[in-house]
Each structure stands twice: as structure tokens, then as C-alpha cells.
Amino acid sequence: MKKIKIAVLLVLFFTSFYNYAQQTPGRNKVKVTGKVFEKVSKQPLEYATISIMAPNDTKVIAGGITNPKGEFEIAVAPGTYDIKIEFISFKSTEIKQKSIEDDTNLGIVNLSEDAAQLNEVVVRAEKSSVEIKLDKKVYNVGQDMMVKGGTVSDVLDNVPSVSVDTEGNVSLRGSDNIRILIDGRPSNAINVAEALRQLPADAIDKVEVITNPSARYDAEGGSGLINIILKKGKNQGFNGTFIASTGLPETYGLSANLNYKTEKLNYFTTAGYNYRTNEGGGKTNSEYFNEDGTTKSFLDEDRDTKRIRDGFNARGGVEWSITPTTFWTNAINYQNNTGEDKDVINYNNYDAARVFTGSTYRLNNGDTSSENIEYTSNLIKNFNDKGHKLTADLSVSRNTDDSNSVIVADPVNTTLNNQVQKQILFQADYVLPLGEGSQFEAGYKGSFGDLNNEYLITDLINGQNVKNTNLSNNLEYKENINALYAQYGFKVNKFSYLFGLRWEDTNIEVNLLDTNDFNTKKYNNLFPSAFISYEISDQSNFNVSYSKRLSRPRGRFMNPATNFSSNINIFQGNPDLDPSLTDKYDIGYIKRWTKVTFSTSAYFEDTKDVFSFVRTPTGRFENGIPVILSRPINLGKEQKFGFEFTFNYNPYKWWRLNSNFNFYNVQTAGENSYVDASTGETVIQNLDNKANSWFARISSKVTLPYKIDWQLTGMYNGEQKTAQGKNLGQFGMNTSLSKDVLKDKGTIAFNISDVFNSRIMKSYTYLENQTSYSEMQFRKRQFNLSFTYRFNKAKSDRDKNGAPKNEGGNDGGGEFPG
Known part of the structure; x- marks a missing residue:
């Protein structure tokens, strides 16, 4: 009952405070402030509760919770009070008979973990997800x-x-x-x-x-x-979670999340094995036209896919509290995955009158394997308890990704695709508070990586595997990025401001070794940002923001290797792509009530050299069918304007609703040119496009009798027009049932992904001499059953901030002022 009381105090605090304020209109309020820290690590505790009561009385007169820095501020009429500071699984602290006549700072209140509660499985009201x-x-x-x-x-x-x-x-x-x-x-x-x-x-x-x-x-x-x-566990001693799962299509999984914490050291590890089967499929129905616009022929392309993945991943590390103000975390991440891909495509040909004329098929049997290993190190030095700190991060990684396949067609093809990527990342960040409500930040980041990709296609000719020099290549991609940034935030009355500037210098090499085609791209850019917020009240805020962003082409966008899974609809990357730059504007409003949180924003994005996929004829034919090439280009510019709404509602303790709606308009302008292989003439494709689309998701969680939780989530992607066709709307629904067992140490959950088997990508493509309708489903409906077991750990334990807020990387920086 004690834990339940703590969880519902948030509502009672505001109610009690309001009633008290109404009863004492003639008395001026004073502020009670302070900070709540974890005693061992000296780190702030977020969501600690502070209760202010009349002496020797349990009735709460005023109260509040701490922010991410552990700070609290409570308004109360002058007088003498008892003050209680509490946090889940920590020993509470009480200050008796405290006289408060003027604004009072209680200083730092240190809380210690309650050893008596560490082995107790606690069920408390959950924070909104x-x-x-x-x-x-x-x-x-x-x-x-x-x-x-x-x-x-x-x-x-x-x-x-x-x-x-x-x-x-x-x-x-x-x-x-x-x-x-x-x-x-x-x-x-x-x-x-x-x-x-x-x-x-x-x-x-x-x-x-x-x-x-x-x-x-x-x-x-x-x-x-x-x-x-x-996750990085924070409970003292040894604790953890095990999860075992199984499902249909055939799926198995076993994972463990373990943690052992002493006064100076915190060991954490996560390991998991999973075997997954993804069954999917699709089709592409095409109609081909003569030059006079009459129908020439039809082709129906049916695809059936099955992908099997067998993977192991592990992560282990230790966080060392060197001193009360210095923390060093080291971790190693490892992933090893293998897989099998089977892709069967049947081609049915028809003449202009839709009379069947023949069929062919294409079988693609492939194997994949990948191994990723990464070492990370994070050092944090806190100079004081006011946020003055220096952090340094290092990451070194090596990733390999290999795949090979045999394509049974005419001729028989063998493909080999081996990739090796190495990357080093270093980052340092400095945060300096400059007084009440103001803060300066500065930092450096260096990212240095290279990728080598060997792509080989051979054709079986007269019993010999002969290299296809038109499609095979060796790609070498090197990317070095250096960045500096500085920003300053401050608060004036109810306004908070944050202004920053980032500089990035980029040096990229894209080298095709087979053809001795060497491309170097060097550029540097300034990226300003500005944020202004206005605190309308304790429950509502209004904010505006601006930032400049950049998108570098990577991976399959740059790799000219041809995706050969279909011999008439192929994909190829473009190593000559340039980065795109975006100016982003956002206006947002947040309003909180007792049971409702509402957030809305309007946003505008203006992008130059936006990436876009175009489909063009290659001039080649397979069994009389023209081969179409899809590839990315820098189109021109794109403007996107949208509205977004997020609505969270807790009508009852047993029912929670979360919803999200996004509507946007996209306008693109640009053109693409290519040389018609049959005539030698240059063809200009006008790719100007205006489109509206929307996305909606709603999730309902209900607690049924016998403490069974039921969750239902539905989502819908609206139809969207493209420059060369349109993507149709897509609906999906997931559901889950959950029941706690073994005195709440265990949980059994059953969920269904894509209940109606409806998450299918559907699209139309319109080209000069061809129209196509396509469907693609990567993963069909899936059933999953899992069992979770916890030991020495509460069901809803959250991170108690016993470690630095930004451990494991400081891309989170400091907190927004105010």
C-alpha cells in the first residue's frame, strides 16, 4: 500500500495544494527549493516526491516532484511544516518542524537505497509509457x-x-x-x-x-x-530479467539482462539468441504499350519469399565510480547473424488480348552472414553539483556483412557481396552553468570510417562461371567528418532561449576500383539552431524552433552494385549523389491536465538536392520484356508542411489511451534526363509532384479481471502520390494479452502482429510505355508467446539515475534551460 500511495501522490499533491490555496487567499506564498541526489554516486534522482505537511499531520498541504537535474520548487504559505522526501526503493528522509517564513533552499538531500526493499517485488502504478x-x-x-x-x-x-x-x-x-x-x-x-x-x-x-x-x-x-x-541496471546487488519466447511462423528467442552493483562498480550485461522465420510475398502486374498508345502485352510477376535469421547478440560492460564526481564506463557489443533467403518468382506472359503465351520462373537461393563488434568508453567528470562537467566518448567498431546466392534462370547466375566496415568515433563535450537558468556548452566530434564492398556476379556459360564485368565491381568508400559546436541557453522570466552553431567538415572518397573511377567530395557547412519556449503555466508550454540539417547519401544509395533479384526490375545505387540540406521550422504547444496530456506541432521543412528514386528503361530486354532500372538522384528541392497531434488519456486507473496523428503536404520540383538506348535521344522526365498524406496510430491498454492486461494498437498510413505513380494506404493492427504470475516475479505475454495480415505495400507506377501495380509483404501475420522472469527486481523498475544521465554517449548534452 505504501508504494501505491507514492504513485498516486502526484494527483493528490496538486489537488491538496489547490484547496489549501483557496482557503488562504490572504497569505503570500514563498518558495521551497532544493535538490535530491543518490547518496553513493552523487547523481540527481528524477521523479523523487516531496510532501509538505502540517506538523504531526499526515495530510499533504503541498508537494511536487524533481526534474531531470533532481531539482524541485514548491510554493507554500509561510509557516512551520514537516517535509518528507521519497523515492521508490530508497529510504525516505523527513525534516521535522521546519520554519519557512521566506524563500527557503533546503540544499542537497541525499537518499540511500533501502536494502530491505531490494529483494521485494513491487507492483506500483505505472508512469505513462x-x-x-x-x-x-x-x-x-x-x-x-x-x-x-x-x-x-x-x-x-x-x-x-x-x-x-x-x-x-x-x-x-x-x-x-x-x-x-x-x-x-x-x-x-x-x-x-x-x-x-x-x-x-x-x-x-x-x-x-x-x-x-x-x-x-x-x-x-x-x-x-x-x-x-x-538498459543499465541500478539496483544494489545482483538482479536481472530472463525472457523466453516462441512463435509462428517458426520463431524462438532467449535473452537475459543481468546487473551486479557494488558501491564503486556496476556490472551490466545483455545477451540474446533468436531464430526468426519471415514469410512474405508479392506481385507486380505490368501492362506494356506500343508507341501509338495501344496495348502491346501483359506480364504478371508473382513472388514468394522466405527469410530465416539465426542470431546471437551480447553486450557487457562495467561502470566505475572512480571518485564521487568521476565515472568511467566501458562496454563491448557483439552481434553474429546468419541467414537463408529463398525467393521464387514466376513470370506469366500474355498478349494484347490477355491470352496466355508462356511462362518462366526465377529461383534465388541465398546465404547471409554478418559479424559486428564494437568497443565503447565513456568518461564523465563532474566539477560540482550544479551541472559543470566534462565528458569524453570513444567508439571503435568493425562490421562485416557477407551474402551470396545462386539464381536459377537462363543463364544461371551466382552473386557474391562482401562488405567490411571500420569506424572510429571520438567526442568531447563541456557544460558550464553561468548562473541561475543559464548554461554554455561546447564540444568536438570526429568520425572516421571506411567501407570496402566486393560485388561479383558470374554467369554459367558452357559449364564455366564467367565474371559479368558489366555488373561486378569493387567499391571503396571513405568518410572523415570533424565537427565543432557551441550553444548558450538562458531563461528570462517565463521565456527560455537556446541558441547554437555547429560546424562540420566532410571529406568523402567513393572509388570504383574495377574501372579506376575515383570520386572525392569535400564540403563544410555551418548549422545554426534556435529554440524559444514560453511557460504559459505549470501545465502548458509554447515553443518555436529552427535548425539546419544535412543528409549524406550512404549504403545502398551510393553503391552501384545492381540488385539482381529480379531481372526486369533492378535497382542500382548512384556514387555521384550529393548531400541534401534542410531548413527545419517547428512550432509546438503542450498542455497537461490531471488525466490528459495533449501535444501539437506545426512543422515546415525546406530541402535542397533531395534524394528521389526514378525509374528509367535500360534499353535491354529479357524474353521480350523491357528491363527497368530504379536508382536515386538529387532531384532538386522539396518542401514539406505538416501538423502533428499526440493525445494521451488515462480515464481510469485500469484504462490508458495513447494516440498520434500526423498530416503533411509534400511538394517536389525537379527533372531527370537519360539517353534512350534505341534512338540515342535525350529524354527529359518532369518529376514535379504535389502530394498529401497522413498517418494515425491509437493504442489502448486495459486491465481486465484477474489482473490480465490487454493492449490493442491500430495504425494507418494514408495514400500518397509520387512523381511516377502513387502508394496506396496501408492498415495494420497488433494486439497483446499479459498476465503476471509467480507472485509478480513472472509475466506471460501473448501477442499477434498484423492481426488482419493487412500490412502490404501497394503501389502504382506510370511510365511512358508501361504501367504497373505492385504488392509487397515482407512479413506476414505473426503469433508470439513469451515468458519473463525477474529476480531481485521490481516489475516496473525505472532507472533511478544512479549513474550519469548521459552515460554511454553524450549526444544528449545538457538539459534545456528552465
Whole structure:
């Protein structure tokens, strides 16, 4: 009952404070301030509760909670009070008979962990799974049963403003032009989508969505950042979580999250094994035309896919409290994955009258393997308890990604694609408070990497494998980036300001070794940012922001290797792509009530040299069918304007609703030219386009009888017009049931992904001599059953900030002033 009382005090505090204020209109209020820290690490405790009561009375007169810096400020009428400071699993502190006649600073209150509670499994009211802050949305993963036994991709697909398509590609506000960080650092994986599907959901503490980043962040990611923060346990002693899962199509998983903490050292580790089967499929129905516009023929292309992934990942590290003000964290991350891909394509040909004329097929059997290893080190020196600190981060990684396949067609092809990527990252950040409500930050970041990609295609001719020199290549990609930034934030009355400037110098080499084609791209840019917020009241804020962002072409965008899975619809990267620059503007408003949190924003993005995919004929034919090439180009410019709404409602203790809606308009302008292989003439494609689209998600969590939790989430992506066709709307629904067992030490969860098997990408493409309708489903409906077991750990334990706020990387910088 004690823990339940603590959880509901937030509501009672405001109610009691309001009533008391109404009863004493003639008395002026004074401020009670202070800070709450963890005694051992001397780090701030966020969400600690402060209760102010009449002497020897349990009735709460006023109260509040601490902010991320451990600070609190409470208004109360002058008088003598008892003051109580509490935090879950910590010993509470009481200050008896405190006389408060003027503004009073209680100083630093240190709380110690309560050893008697560490082995107790505590069930308390949960914090809302979505926290809306001024500069970001924070999604607390541990509270969402929808992702139990799942992966990071499943987590992101439940986060406001974020969506994950059927191929695992992540987008933010409808744009895939984003940067994904893990513990504040860019993901070093070659295939980011696949890496996210390998990392278990239980390894994640929370996800931060930052739609308009400040100068302290990398300029990379035109539409914003997603920061995935991994768990690091803080309970004294040995504690952890085990999760076992199974599902259909055939899926197995086992993961463990363990932690051992002493006074000076905190050891943490996460390890997981998973075996996944993804069954999918698709089709492309095309109609071909003669030069006079009459129908020439039809081709129906049916695809059936099956992908198997067998993966192991592990992460281990230690955090050392060298002194009460100095912390050093070292960790090693390791991933090893293998897989099998089977792709069967049947081609059915028809004449102009839709009369069947023949069929062929294409079988692609492939194997994949990847190994990623990364060492990270993070050092933090706190000069005082007011936020004056210096941090340094180092990351060294090596990633390999190999794949090979045999394509049974005419002729038989063999493909080999081997990639090796090495990267070193160093970052230093300095934070200096300059007085009440003001702060200066500065830092440096260096990122140095190189990627070598060997792509080989051979054709079986007269019993011999002969290298296809037209499609094979060796790519060498080197990227060196140096960055400096500075920003200053301050508060004047109810206004808070943050102004920053970032400078990045980029040196990129894209070398095609087979053809001796060497390309060097050097550029440096300034990236200003500005944020202004106005505190209308304790429950509402208004803010405006601006930042300049950059998007560098990477990976498959730059690699000229041809994706040969279909011999008539092929994809090829473009090593001559230039970066795109985006000016971002955002106006936001937040309002909080007792049971409701409402957030809305209007945003505008103006992008130059935007990346766009174009489809052009190659002049080649396969069995009389023209071969179409899809590739990225720098189109011209794009302007995007949109509105976003987030609505969280807790009508009852047993029911919670979270919803997110995003509507946007996109206008692109540009053209593409290519040489018609049959006539030798230059063809100009006008790619100007105007389109509207929208995205909606709503999630409901209900506690049923017998303490069974039921969660239901539905999402819809609206139709969107493209320069060469349109993408149709897409609906999906997930559901989950969860029940605590073994005196709440265990949890059984059952979930269904894509209940109606409806998450299918559907599109129309209109070219000069061809129209096509396509469907693609990467993963069909999936059933999953998982069991979670916790020992020496509460069901809803959150990070008690016993370690530095930015451990594991300082792309989070300091807090927004005020």
C-alpha cells in the first residue's frame, strides 16, 4: 500500500495544494527549493516526491516532484511544516518542524537505497509509457507488453511519430531521412534495419524521438533523430530479467539482462539468441504499350519469399565510480547473424488480348552472414553539483556483412557481396552553468570510417562461371567528418532561449576500383539552431524552433552494385549523389491536465538536392520484356508542411489511451534526363509532384479481471502520390494479452502482429510505355508467446539515475534551460 500511495501522490499533491490555496487567499506564498541526489554516486534522482505537511499531520498541504537535474520548487504559505522526501526503493528522509517564513533552499538531500526493499517485488502504478517534453518525446519501453519477446523494430513501430515498414525501414513523420542513435551514438551496423531486428526489445530502456535537434547533435538526419537508450541496471546487488519466447511462423528467442552493483562498480550485461522465420510475398502486374498508345502485352510477376535469421547478440560492460564526481564506463557489443533467403518468382506472359503465351520462373537461393563488434568508453567528470562537467566518448567498431546466392534462370547466375566496415568515433563535450537558468556548452566530434564492398556476379556459360564485368565491381568508400559546436541557453522570466552553431567538415572518397573511377567530395557547412519556449503555466508550454540539417547519401544509395533479384526490375545505387540540406521550422504547444496530456506541432521543412528514386528503361530486354532500372538522384528541392497531434488519456486507473496523428503536404520540383538506348535521344522526365498524406496510430491498454492486461494498437498510413505513380494506404493492427504470475516475479505475454495480415505495400507506377501495380509483404501475420522472469527486481523498475544521465554517449548534452 505504501508504494501505491507514492504513485498516486502526484494527483493528490496538486489537488491538496489547490484547496489549501483557496482557503488562504490572504497569505503570500514563498518558495521551497532544493535538490535530491543518490547518496553513493552523487547523481540527481528524477521523479523523487516531496510532501509538505502540517506538523504531526499526515495530510499533504503541498508537494511536487524533481526534474531531470533532481531539482524541485514548491510554493507554500509561510509557516512551520514537516517535509518528507521519497523515492521508490530508497529510504525516505523527513525534516521535522521546519520554519519557512521566506524563500527557503533546503540544499542537497541525499537518499540511500533501502536494502530491505531490494529483494521485494513491487507492483506500483505505472508512469505513462509516453512522456512528452519540450524538445523530444520519450517512450518508456519496459511498460509496453506489446513488444515482449520482440525486437527493436517492434518497439519503434509503437513509438509516436515513428513507423516501420514491412521491410524494417524506419521513418519519422513520414520521412526515412533520419538518423538512428544507440546510447547517443550512430549505429555502426552496415544494414541498420537488420541490426534493429536482431537486438531484443528487453535490452532497451527507452526511446527518444527528437524532431528538431539542437547544435549539440550531429547535423545528419534531415527529418530528425531517434535515440535508443539501452538498459543499465541500478539496483544494489545482483538482479536481472530472463525472457523466453516462441512463435509462428517458426520463431524462438532467449535473452537475459543481468546487473551486479557494488558501491564503486556496476556490472551490466545483455545477451540474446533468436531464430526468426519471415514469410512474405508479392506481385507486380505490368501492362506494356506500343508507341501509338495501344496495348502491346501483359506480364504478371508473382513472388514468394522466405527469410530465416539465426542470431546471437551480447553486450557487457562495467561502470566505475572512480571518485564521487568521476565515472568511467566501458562496454563491448557483439552481434553474429546468419541467414537463408529463398525467393521464387514466376513470370506469366500474355498478349494484347490477355491470352496466355508462356511462362518462366526465377529461383534465388541465398546465404547471409554478418559479424559486428564494437568497443565503447565513456568518461564523465563532474566539477560540482550544479551541472559543470566534462565528458569524453570513444567508439571503435568493425562490421562485416557477407551474402551470396545462386539464381536459377537462363543463364544461371551466382552473386557474391562482401562488405567490411571500420569506424572510429571520438567526442568531447563541456557544460558550464553561468548562473541561475543559464548554461554554455561546447564540444568536438570526429568520425572516421571506411567501407570496402566486393560485388561479383558470374554467369554459367558452357559449364564455366564467367565474371559479368558489366555488373561486378569493387567499391571503396571513405568518410572523415570533424565537427565543432557551441550553444548558450538562458531563461528570462517565463521565456527560455537556446541558441547554437555547429560546424562540420566532410571529406568523402567513393572509388570504383574495377574501372579506376575515383570520386572525392569535400564540403563544410555551418548549422545554426534556435529554440524559444514560453511557460504559459505549470501545465502548458509554447515553443518555436529552427535548425539546419544535412543528409549524406550512404549504403545502398551510393553503391552501384545492381540488385539482381529480379531481372526486369533492378535497382542500382548512384556514387555521384550529393548531400541534401534542410531548413527545419517547428512550432509546438503542450498542455497537461490531471488525466490528459495533449501535444501539437506545426512543422515546415525546406530541402535542397533531395534524394528521389526514378525509374528509367535500360534499353535491354529479357524474353521480350523491357528491363527497368530504379536508382536515386538529387532531384532538386522539396518542401514539406505538416501538423502533428499526440493525445494521451488515462480515464481510469485500469484504462490508458495513447494516440498520434500526423498530416503533411509534400511538394517536389525537379527533372531527370537519360539517353534512350534505341534512338540515342535525350529524354527529359518532369518529376514535379504535389502530394498529401497522413498517418494515425491509437493504442489502448486495459486491465481486465484477474489482473490480465490487454493492449490493442491500430495504425494507418494514408495514400500518397509520387512523381511516377502513387502508394496506396496501408492498415495494420497488433494486439497483446499479459498476465503476471509467480507472485509478480513472472509475466506471460501473448501477442499477434498484423492481426488482419493487412500490412502490404501497394503501389502504382506510370511510365511512358508501361504501367504497373505492385504488392509487397515482407512479413506476414505473426503469433508470439513469451515468458519473463525477474529476480531481485521490481516489475516496473525505472532507472533511478544512479549513474550519469548521459552515460554511454553524450549526444544528449545538457538539459534545456528552465
